[in-house]
Amino acid sequence: MIGQRHHTTTEWSMAVSATLHCLTGCAIGEVLGMAIGTAAGLSDSVTIALAVVLAFGFGYALTVRRVVRTGLSWRQAIRIAFVADTLSIAAMELVDNVVLVAVPGAMDAGLTSGTFWLSLAFALAVAFVVTVPVNRWLIARGRGHAVVPHAGH
Structure with a gap:
């Protein structure tokens, strides 16, 4: 029972860490995409698409950078990033954009708006x-x- 509890706690701890990592890449891409789309006066759907593409790009890039530091090749790192991050980024982007669209006035607010x-x-x-x-x-x-190797482990 204690071993199972430790295993579960470790999984939750790893999940929070992985999600924070995912959030970093997604937030960079999401904020840039929303800011660019809003500043350029793009439609909501184009702005969201831009934000999603950038979120995936930054999310994958952060993982690739981390994996390459462990000594693996770029090709291996890219493969690991796709396997490790795709579902996490997709879930985060889906929820993020559904919530953003659901907030009244959020998509119509300008960059200077709280x-x-x-x-x-x-x-x-x-x-x-x-x-x-x-x-x-x-x-x-x-x-x-x-599946993501960590330097020093």
């Missing part, structure tokens, strides 16, 4: 909370960030 920035922060926070169990599920099955 509504824009608070809605974006709120959407990312909700996405984080929803994505932690997704990462825990992946890790428990030996997938997601469980």
